Amino acid sequence: MRSRDRWQLPAAALLAAAAAAVWWRADLFTMELLAEVAILAIFTMSLQLLVGVTGMVSLGHAGFLAAGAYTTAAATLFWGWPPAAALVLSVAVAALLAAAAGLFVIRLSGVFFIMITLAVGQMFHAFFFRAQRFGGDNGLAGTPRIDLAALGLDSGAPGTFAAFALICAALVYLLLLLVTRSPFGMMLGAIHQNESRLASLGCPVRRYKLAAFTAAGAVAGVAGALTAQHTGFISPDLAFWTFSGEALIIVILGGSGSLAGAAAGAAVFVLLRDLLSSGSFWSGLSLPPELASHWQLFMGMLFIAVVLAARDGLYGRLAWLIEALHTRRRARR
Amino acid sequence: MHKRASVLTIVSVLLTGCAAVAAAAPIKVGVLLPASGVYAGLGNDQTLALELGFDAFGREVAGRPIELVYADSEAKPSTGLAQVKRLVLRDRVDVVVGIISSAVAGAVRDFIHNAEVPLVITNAGNDHLTGAQCSPWIMRSSFSNAQISREMGPWMADRGYRNVFLMAFDYAAGHQAMEAFRSGFVAAGGTIGGEEYPPLGETEDFGPYLAKIRAAGPDAAYVFFAGGPAIKFVKEWAAFGLHGEVQLAGAGWLNSALYIDAQGDDAEGTLGILNYVPSIDTAENHAFQERFRAAHGRAGSEFGVAAYDTARLIVEALQATGGNTDDKAALAAAMRAIRFDGPRGPFRIDPATNNVIQNLYIFEVQQQGDGVAAVVQEVIPHVQDAPNGCSL
Numbered sequence: 001m002r003s004r005d006r007w008q009l010p011a012a013a014l015l016a017a018a019a020a021a022v023w024w025r026a027d028l029f030t031m032e033l034l035a036e037v038a039i040l041a042i043f044t045m046s047l048q049l050l051v052g053v054t055g056m057v058s059l060g061h062a063g064f065l066a067a068g069a070y071t072t073a074a075a076t077l078f079w080g081w082p083p084a085a086a087l088v089l090s091v092a093v094a095a096l097l098a099a100a101a102g103l104f105v106i107r108l109s110g111v112f113f114i115m116i117t118l119a120v121g122q123m124f125h126a127f128f129f130r131a132q133r134f135g136g137d138n139g140l141a142g143t144p145r146i147d148l149a150a151l152g153l154d155s156g157a158p159g160t161f162a163a164f165a166l167i168c169a170a171l172v173y174l175l176l177l178l179v180t181r182s183p184f185g186m187m188l189g190a191i192h193q194n195e196s197r198l199a200s201l202g203c204p205v206r207r208y209k210l211a212a213f214t215a216a217g218a219v220a221g222v223a224g225a226l227t228a229q230h231t232g233f234i235s236p237d238l239a240f241w242t243f244s245g246e247a248l249i250i251v252i253l254g255g256s257g258s259l260a261g262a263a264a265g266a267a268v269f270v271l272l273r274d275l276l277s278s279g280s281f282w283s284g285l286s287l288p289p290e291l292a293s294h295w296q297l298f299m300g301m302l303f304i305a306v307v308l309a310a311r312d313g314l315y316g317r318l319a320w321l322i323e324a325l326h327t328r329r330r331a332r333r
Numbered sequence: 334m335h336k337r338a339s340v341l342t343i344v345s346v347l348l349t350g351c352a353a354v355a356a357a358a359p360i361k362v363g364v365l366l367p368a369s370g371v372y373a374g375l376g377n378d379q380t381l382a383l384e385l386g387f388d389a390f391g392r393e394v395a396g397r398p399i400e401l402v403y404a405d406s407e408a409k410p411s412t413g414l415a416q417v418k419r420l421v422l423r424d425r426v427d428v429v430v431g432i433i434s435s436a437v438a439g440a441v442r443d444f445i446h447n448a449e450v451p452l453v454i455t456n457a458g459n460d461h462l463t464g465a466q467c468s469p470w471i472m473r474s475s476f477s478n479a480q481i482s483r484e485m486g487p488w489m490a491d492r493g494y495r496n497v498f499l500m501a502f503d504y505a506a507g508h509q510a511m512e513a514f515r516s517g518f519v520a521a522g523g524t525i526g527g528e529e530y531p532p533l534g535e536t537e538d539f540g541p542y543l544a545k546i547r548a549a550g551p552d553a554a555y556v557f558f559a560g561g562p563a564i565k566f567v568k569e570w571a572a573f574g575l576h577g578e579v580q581l582a583g584a585g586w587l588n589s590a591l592y593i594d595a596q597g598d599d600a601e602g603t604l605g606i607l608n609y610v611p612s613i614d615t616a617e618n619h620a621f622q623e624r625f626r627a628a629h630g631r632a633g634s635e636f637g638v639a640a641y642d643t644a645r646l647i648v649e650a651l652q653a654t655g656g657n658t659d660d661k662a663a664l665a666a667a668m669r670a671i672r673f674d675g676p677r678g679p680f681r682i683d684p685a686t687n688n689v690i691q692n693l694y695i696f697e698v699q700q701q702g703d704g705v706a707a708v709v710q711e712v713i714p715h716v717q718d719a720p721n722g723c724s725l
Contacts, residue, residue, distance in 0.1 A: 010479055030421035036415070129533075131504060137533070138435045138459050138505040155445075233440045235410045244587065277412075278419065279403055290650050293368035293405040 007319045012173060015267070019166050021172040023159070037270045038165035039226045039264040042172045046219035047266055049311075051248065053180055054212045055192035057242050059114050060121025064217040064227045066239035067124060067127050068094045068224025073143045073234045080131075083146040084193075085227055090225035093216050098217020098248035099210065103197070106209040121241050128236040139235030143228040154198055169263065170234035172219060176259050179215065188312060257316025264315060272299060338578035344613035359400040360651060360658055364425035366455075367408040367419055376408075377634050378591065379431065379455055383638030384642025385624055394648060395656025402426055406437050407623070413437035414444060421448050430643050435459035435506060443468055451665045453646065456640045457613050460509050463688035466642060470661075472668060472687045474646060474680075475639040476608050477718055478506050479513035481584050484693055484713050485555065485606040486517025492550040498579075499528035500542060501557040506668070507533075507558040508604045510557040511585050512552035518555075526551035527642075539566055553581055553604075559586035566594050571599035580604065588707055590634040600705050605700045609677040610694050610707040621676040633676075642675045651674065681715055685725060691718045710720075 032058055043065055049058045068090035075086035107159045134140045145155040146164065153160045179185050187208050190198055199205045228234050237243070248267070254265020275281050276298050279289030291298075310317035365384065366376035383401070392399045402424050406413035413432070420426045421444075423723060427451045429445065432438045438457035445452045446468040454462065454471065458478040462471065487549065497518060501507030507530060515525055527549040530543045546554055558566045563586060570581055576599070581587075585607025588600050611632045625633035633641070648663060650667040651658070658664060672681040677691035693716045696707035 023689065025511055027422070029419060031419050032415075041546070132508070135439065136505040136508075138461075139439045141439050215673075230415055231411070231441045232438065233410065233414065235436050235440065268365075274415075274419070277405065277416070280424075289403065290368070292403075 007322060008177070008260055009259060011029055011258070011264070011315065011319075012177075015264055016170060019267075021190040023162060023166065026159070026162070028158050031162040034162040035165040035230050036160070037267045038169040039223050039230060040247075040250070040270060041169045041266040043220055043223035043228065044175055044247050044254070044262040044266045045169075045172060045306075046083075046216045046223065047247050047251050048257075048259055048262040049179070049188075049212060049216045049219070051251050052255075052262070053192065054186065054209065055149055055195075056109075056209065056213065057114050057248070058105075058117040058213075059241060059245060059248065060117035060119070060214075061126035061216070061220055062123035062241070062243040063239045064094045064098050064220035065224040065243075066128060066236070067097050068221030069228040069234045070128060070224075070240050071221070072225040072228040072313070073134070073140055076144055077140070077142055077208060083144055087146070087222070087225040087229075093223040094221025094224065095214050095218035098220075100216040102210045102213035102217070106206055107270050107307055108212055118241055118244075121239060121244050122254075125236050125239040125241070128239055134234070137236060139233055139237075139299055141233045143234065145229045145232070161230060165230065168222065168226060173223060173259055173263065176219065182210070182260070184208070241285050249303055253303060253313055253318075255313030255319075257312075258315045258319075261315030265313070268314070269299075272302070287305065334414045334433075337443070355407035357395070357397040357656075358530050360394060360400045360656065361424060361426040362399060362401050362554045363417070363420035363424065363429040363431075364401050364403045364405070364433040365406050365413060365441075366421065367433055368403075368405040370406075370408040370451060372408040374432050374591075375456065376406075376431075378634055379433070380634045380719055381629055381646050382625065382633060382640040383430070383455075385628060385637075386641040387648070389620075389624060389641075389646045390648040393476060394651040397656045399648070399651075406432065406434070408437060410434075410436045414440040417441045417444060421445075421450050426450070427661070428445065428647060428664065429454055429696055430640075432457045435462070438462055439466075442466055442471065444470065447591065449661055451661060451668060453643050453668070455643050456636060456647060457504060457632075458509075460718075461514075463683075463686040464717065465631050465724060465725035469687070470665060470723050472682050472689075474643045474682075476691070477688050478509035479721075480688065480718050481606060481608065481693065482510040482513040482555075483517050484558070484716060485582065485584075485695070486514045486519070486523065487521040488606075488695055489553060489555070489604075490518055490521035490523045490714075494523065494580065496524050496526040496551045496553075497582075498526050498546050498549055498551040498554040499556070500546070501530060501560070502528035502533040502536070503535045507557055511555075513519050536562070540570045540573065543569060544576060546579060547573075547575065551579060553582050554659035556581070556583040556587060558583065559589065563587050563589065564592050565602065568599050575698075576602070584605075585610070585635070585696065585707070589636075590632050590707075591636070593706065594696070594704055597705060598700075600698045601700060604710075605696065605698070605707065606693055606695045607635055607692050607707075608689075608693055609638045610696050610709060612706060613677065613694070613706065615674070615676070615678070617674050618676040623674060635677075638676045642677070642680050644672060645675065646671055646680075678712075679715065685720050686718050686723045687725065688718050691713055692716065 043215045048063050071090040071093040072086040075081040101120045148155045250265040255261025276295035279292040282291045283289045354688035432454050435457040455471040456475045456583045460477045460479045499511045567644045582604035585605035590611045649671045649688040669682045685688045693713040694709050695711045699708045
């Protein structure tokens, strides 16, 4: 754990540099992808706090993202709040809901925890699906983006919004890094490793788990608010369990335990999906373009390959490789 | 001699080919239809008919070939939005067609509106898309939910049905269809004897709901179901013994040409209303059905017709602009000015809402040959939506 950790900051710096380089040269569509990567990275990093750090595998995390998105939509469209204030409210609402749900779900662990979080997420989905005020299954369009006119910027421009989302993602990364390196974060890591020993030492394990669940929910709320701003559209699909599952896959793909890994996983996922679901990519390989509709199949095969070949994810393998080269060089010297 | 002739042909074909490529860039039509997910079947039906339509009405305008660029929406709003962004921003399509699911249509609405690229919706029926949320860039060649169901209320009241039970899945389209029926039916003096909205995607068995219909004892039931649940509903209706006891009526997807054969005798006697039935007796419809049958070995459906008419709408609008796609506003205006007689009758886009103005067909399912088929009882011509908050 600790040996891997030393690559955490260099990896994050590399990722940030790559994002900045892409942003510098991107066309409009790539800007849209970058914004999507940034928002998804915020979401997967928040899930990482639960899955990789604390060892709570949640399959309902998208519910809190959706809560944030719907809060932003309601605050801006129904009450006329500015999007920045709506973002703050979204975080508060998501945190509150996560705390309320957390009171129940943290009492369970293992498969039962997965199942109850799945149920909680689906409750959000069912609620939004029937909420006629929010357009029910048709969703609701028109959420405005944050007003950056004070900085002389137009957030409606794909490049500006992509930069805004990337900066948000960087801030969330730093925040979560501080959390995981704080004594609180150390306790979460200890709970992950041996919960019963910690409990027998007199540590209020449940309180820590509840705090982790609430914090993760709050950060998911940020991702939700940004999603609503980015697409200008919310629908119950945001809360559907397959989205939670996708995020879980990204976390495992990127490297369980590492925030930079979760962010990198989000980037790999979005870019691969864009590539594999594009007909011109397949016809470029002189294969039938209809394969684009089966991108999930190829993504699934990749996922299986990663899980088989690198149980600690892409980030874990990479760190292991660098570490191995490092020690060999030192041994030679 | 022969050889030289063929060499000459090849050379001339190559030369004209090169000249055409050099002279005219293709006109790109982005097609956003689900090839996977719950609506894959409908997406496939529209893809086939769209290709057939461009075969029939021309794949070249003013020397520019028409190129279809496909994108799979998976019937999911987020995927649909990502794909439409790719079509517009990366593939730089001149016009977008497609969209089965209203949720996908809602997701792409603002992006299309701001990108100022014409979009022709070939299915998604959400009333608001051509109502309060209408856009000068978004036209609809299929229907609005209210457009289909609104006329059925007065018609049934006229036929002496006084007390009708409503039923549809608990989702936006279901409620819109039921409200449209209710407003017309109640205004014509009918009463609603009860209504039920089973949850979408979770209803395994209609039995409890059918029991409520029997207990309410209405003259008729007006329902909105499509696809697999429509087959199931009609079969359970018959199995429950409501056949002959209560008149079954519905938005016509209940007995769509795609699956009426699977319902068989159980569908007999059902009343429906829709913008198309395969038995329409016009030269345009025979031509469509013959083409579709020749290519795919089965009857074309109302879903196919909407895509087929969309191909014609685009080709004729492009002809009107002389193949010019640089001025997107002129292209959209040309589309609004197109009128033709298609398989379902007169077709045109309403300049007030951008929704299609079309005939509606009230039909009864009757025995025909060795199967059942929708037989037209009455044609309601030129059905047009009120603006409903739309100002273009």
